[in-house]
Amino acid sequence: MVKVVINPLNRFRGSLQVEVDIAEGRVVEARCGGLSYRGFEEMLVGRDPWDSLMFAARICSEESVAHTLAAALALEKLAGYKAPPNGQVMRNLLLGTEFLRAHIGHFYLEALGDFVPQPGENYWEAMDILRLLGEMIALFGGRHPHGSAIVPGGVAEVVDSQKVINFEGRLHKVLLFIEKTYLPNLYALKVKYPQYLNIGRGCQNLLAAEGLVLEGKPGLFLAGRLRTSLEPKVDTAEITEDEKFAWFQEEEAHPEKEGAYSWIKAPRYDNQVYEVGSLARMMIKKHSKVTGLGLGAYSLLGRHLARGEEALLIGKEMLQWLTLLKPGEPGAKAVTLPDKGEGFALIEAPGGMLYHRIEVKRGLIQRYQIITPSTWNLSSRDSSNQLGPVEQALLGLTVPVGQEALEAARIVSSFAPCAGCAAHLITLDGPRVHPYKVEG
Amino acid sequence: MRYLSRRKFIKLCSAGAAGLGLAQTPLPSVAAAFTAASRGKPVVLWLQGAACSGCTSSLMNSTYPQLKQLLQDIVEMRFHPQLVSTQLTLEALLQVAQEHRGRYILVLEGAIPTAKGGVYGLIHRTEQRTSSFLDVVQTLGQGAKFILAAGTCAAYGGIAAAQPNPGDCVGANNLLPADKVLNVPGCPPHPDWLIGSLAHVLMYGEMPERDDFGRARVFYEGVVHDNCPRRQYFDNSNFALVFGEPGCLLEVGCRGPMAFADCYNRQWNGGQNWCIRSGGPCLTCTHPNFPDGTTPVFKRMPNVSVLGITTTADTIGKVAAAATALGVGIHLVGSYLAGRIGTKVPVKGGENHG
Numbered sequence A: 001m002v003k004v005v006i007n008p009l010n011r012f013r014g015s016l017q018v019e020v021d022i023a024e025g026r027v028v029e030a031r032c033g034g035l036s037y038r039g040f041e042e043m044l045v046g047r048d049p050w051d052s053l054m055f056a057a058r059i060c061s062e063e064s065v066a067h068t069l070a071a072a073l074a075l076e077k078l079a080g081y082k083a084p085p086n087g088q089v090m091r092n093l094l095l096g097t098e099f100l101r102a103h104i105g106h107f108y109l110e111a112l113g114d115f116v117p118q119p120g121e122n123y124w125e126a127m128d129i130l131r132l133l134g135e136m137i138a139l140f141g142g143r144h145p146h147g148s149a150i151v152p153g154g155v156a157e158v159v160d161s162q163k164v165i166n167f168e169g170r171l172h173k174v175l176l177f178i179e180k181t182y183l184p185n186l187y188a189l190k191v192k193y194p195q196y197l198n199i200g201r202g203c204q205n206l207l208a209a210e211g212l213v214l215e216g217k218p219g220l221f222l223a224g225r226l227r228t229s230l231e232p233k234v235d236t237a238e239i240t241e242d243e244k245f246a247w248f249q250e251e252e253a254h255p256e257k258e259g260a261y262s263w264i265k266a267p268r269y270d271n272q273v274y275e276v277g278s279l280a281r282m283m284i285k286k287h288s289k290v291t292g293l294g295l296g297a298y299s300l301l302g303r304h305l306a307r308g309e310e311a312l313l314i315g316k317e318m319l320q321w322l323t324l325l326k327p328g329e330p331g332a333k334a335v336t337l338p339d340k341g342e343g344f345a346l347i348e349a350p351g352g353m354l355y356h357r358i359e360v361k362r363g364l365i366q367r368y369q370i371i372t373p374s375t376w377n378l379s380s381r382d383s384s385n386q387l388g389p390v391e392q393a394l395l396g397l398t399v400p401v402g403q404e405a406l407e408a409a410r411i412v413s414s415f416a417p418c419a420g421c422a423a424h425l426i427t428l429d430g431p432r433v434h435p436y437k438v439e440g
Numbered sequence B: 001m002r003y004l005s006r007r008k009f010i011k012l013c014s015a016g017a018a019g020l021g022l023a024q025t026p027l028p029s030v031a032a033a034f035t036a037a038s039r040g041k042p043v044v045l046w047l048q049g050a051a052c053s054g055c056t057s058s059l060m061n062s063t064y065p066q067l068k069q070l071l072q073d074i075v076e077m078r079f080h081p082q083l084v085s086t087q088l089t090l091e092a093l094l095q096v097a098q099e100h101r102g103r104y105i106l107v108l109e110g111a112i113p114t115a116k117g118g119v120y121g122l123i124h125r126t127e128q129r130t131s132s133f134l135d136v137v138q139t140l141g142q143g144a145k146f147i148l149a150a151g152t153c154a155a156y157g158g159i160a161a162a163q164p165n166p167g168d169c170v171g172a173n174n175l176l177p178a179d180k181v182l183n184v185p186g187c188p189p190h191p192d193w194l195i196g197s198l199a200h201v202l203m204y205g206e207m208p209e210r211d212d213f214g215r216a217r218v219f220y221e222g223v224v225h226d227n228c229p230r231r232q233y234f235d236n237s238n239f240a241l242v243f244g245e246p247g248c249l250l251e252v253g254c255r256g257p258m259a260f261a262d263c264y265n266r267q268w269n270g271g272q273n274w275c276i277r278s279g280g281p282c283l284t285c286t287h288p289n290f291p292d293g294t295t296p297v298f299k300r301m302p303n304v305s306v307l308g309i310t311t312t313a314d315t316i317g318k319v320a321a322a323a324t325a326l327g328v329g330i331h332l333v334g335s336y337l338a339g340r341i342g343t344k345v346p347v348k349g350g351e352n353h354g
């Protein structure tokens, strides 16, 4: 048996190390470990609830808007407010832009290097597009990354027609890039590597929350769980977390823990392993370009294609949202937070389902919980020895001698992993303790 | 361009145009100057520790030089977690560092976890060997010609070092020789601050003029509040109480009076916007005590006592500037702010966000 450690210091965001054991040319064991821990949930305890916005943004620069928005929504839930229409639309535009930036960025910066030796013109073109997307986020969010304009109550930025025009002009360029470069690049991979529709299937359980929502309309993404059949709702009370193989013990970091191999815990829904992200969203939404791949959707290539098709879908929808902006009308309303209470948000971030939950007492944060998309996908195994989605995707892989690391790395990369934000402390303790229901 | 004097360079850097004022000089000559100054394209090794990758995202937003120009014509980025496409291993990194010992520029992004020998930030872990970010920073720090601490985390600990800081994260200054470290704080830093600071050490082989916090003065000497487009509102006591209202943002938490940075001039993302213009408060993200000494955010700055003078926001910036000029650390200003977590800051009028 050979043990292969996949630990390039680049192209996986955050420190991620994947180990596979190979016997007779097949992967018989896989371990996916996050190797760094910053501890945002610990940091937030005892702080002013408004501080959660600034800290949340800095969990991950690729999902800065999503985290800030989740924090703001949790505070709005706590206080019983909703953003005015302009605020909601600006939020969707900001989050939509972040999806585009994450998907395009992941493909060209992190994945493409596995398939082509040198960055070509498309790569540099993609870099220009990423810069434009950053400018789009700045237009309504203040700056990219980590602007301070998303707040409970809405978005501080005031809509005027100049901003709308500046945003729209850039969006058209981005859409053109998606249609003329990104998607063709993806489908060229499908032609060149058709076998990649057959590997990296993973757990084939998919989970998504409602995403990119405007009040009074169904979200662009629908809540649901897809296993053998589709269950069109998600209930956070069914989410539990297991820390058997993570360096935590009773909500304390414990880096010397015996047998542990990751800073990333094992979240489970109804005790089952679930994959989150574009594949989940597009399958649950029944997007024909992805469902049309049949079983091939659950694959290394399926995930890349799902992100590409999703980028096109979101980009086009954003053009519609722009028409809903009303120059001169407010983007935010005044919010006063109560001194005590709870709030939560369950949204879709570029990488998948994102959960924030805040408890406030005497005006300060008592407890804060975050489950990021990568916590699901990069999850370690659990007490009943169920492997996480990435681990399952590697299991059974037949690898040519000398190519073990490359093949496995391509599979891991197809999940757009981000280990930096996946590690977190607070456990969703025991089953069914949280009384929240999210109907889809 | 080889002969671009330091004075001229600094002047270009401080230009308020979008992008470094370098845009006024043709790029090939900038590139040539870099190459000439460092006898070949300078090798840059960029490492990420406890970070959100925001500093890299910000670098990618540079408008002049653009990322492609920077990476193709100006520097030889031999190591970067996202911007180098060949697979990089720890061995390869150490080897490049060895080959270019004494000549490479080390860029650090993110704080350095030091607790328990660095176990909160491992980069490699097998039965045979465990390597932490701390180990690598120490090794590479020795051989670097200059070290750029990119972002507030790398410079002073920043977000990663916020209380209770289980990993004992610290900034580069706590670990590496200060004479080699140039701080480029900001959460994230503006691409111009990054590239301008890098350009200076590359082109002149020495540090730019630094303030008491190890930052290049040219980017960090102005106070946001003193140069703020909303300043007139402040002077007329016209405060926004709801986000999106016209008015000074003090009541909704602006920390502009304690922020040393030139955002008011340079703006962000190619001049599209910046925090205060968007109606969001300045979080004073370049501050050495960000975030513990600068929070709670979105709450009015408390009245603070600086150098024995009780002052309110309108004078704190000036006092801080004077303190810096006198060589007195402005961390005084930061630590006087009752921002330590767990204590409720006496808030005047800021409780209700309007």
Ligand code: SF4
Pocket: B224, B225, B226, B228, B229, B230, B231, B232, B234, B247, B248, B249, B250, B254, B255, B256, B257, B276, B282
């Ligand atoms: S407090 Fe902030 S918004 Fe008001 S004038 Fe000063 S920097 Fe500008």
Ligand code: SF4
Pocket: B186, B187, B224, B259, B260, B261, B263, B274, B275, B276, B281, B282, B283, B284, B285, B286
């Ligand atoms: S305005 Fe303030 S928070 Fe915004 S980038 Fe400048 S210093 Fe940082």
